[in-house]
Amino acid sequence: MHAMQYEITLPADYDMSIIRNxxxxxxxxxxxxPGLGLKAYLIRERGPHSPVNQYAPFYLWSAPAGMNAFLWGPGFQGIVDDFGRPDVQHWTGLAHEEGAASTALPRTAVRRRQPLPPGTDLPSAVEEAVARTARFARLDGVVCAALAVDPRHWELVHFSLWADDSPKAVGDRFDVLHLSESDRSGLGRGKQW
Structure with a gap:
């Protein structure tokens, strides 16, 4: 599994109905x-839950070939043509869990980044984060939860989809406009190694 996200930050007075449309x-x-576990089409609107207007799709890829086909194909080129080429963040997958509300359509997503500073016992930190992801997925309202790592910047990313507007998670909160889930079952369950 691979996780990927790009963030397109828009002006404060941008008409977000353009993104919704x-x-x-x-x-x-x-x-x-092919190869797409899921893509959550995410937005944040400037207000009580966000300092910015942003379009920030989040992907979980079941196969790297799918991610590559998207990035080097017409799908991502449409983003580049309309908004310029954004930085694409990507993380190696560590865990994926289906949630207690796995069959519900998600309304909200939460992404939390967790630095792994020098001196961190990496095996212990990752094992604890994997276990926490499994426990987290059992909470009411969780559609799914994923954990990934960027070993270049030593950062964990916790991502969860929620069936309601009141997620019990801390982090950047997004509205889910659509969910594509071609190969969600291909993401596997639990620890990814």
Whole structure:
């Protein structure tokens, strides 16, 4: 499993209905994309829960070939053509768990980044984070939860999808406009090694 996200931060007065319409008319195009575990079409709107307007899709890839086909194909080129080329963050998958509400359509997503500073006992920190992901997935309202790591910057990313607007998670909160899930079962369950 690989996790990937790009963030397109928009002006404070940007009409976010443009992004909502984009997702409503184009989101279905990745519904059957090979190698895509899931893509959550995420936005944040400037206000009580966010300091910025942002379009920030989050992907879980079941196969690296799918991620590469997307990045070097017409799907990502559409983003580049419309918004410029964003930095693409990516993380190696550590764990994926289906949640207590796994069959529900998600309404909210939460992403939390956790630095792993020098001196951290990496095996212990990762094992604890994997166990925490499994416990977290059992909470009411969780559609799924994933854990990944960026070993270049030594950062964990915790990602969860929620069936309601009141997630019991701390982190950056996003609204989910659409969910493409071509190969969600291919993400596997539990620890990824």
């Amino acid at each position: 984009r997702v409503a008319t184009r989101g279905h195009l990745l519904d059957g994309f």
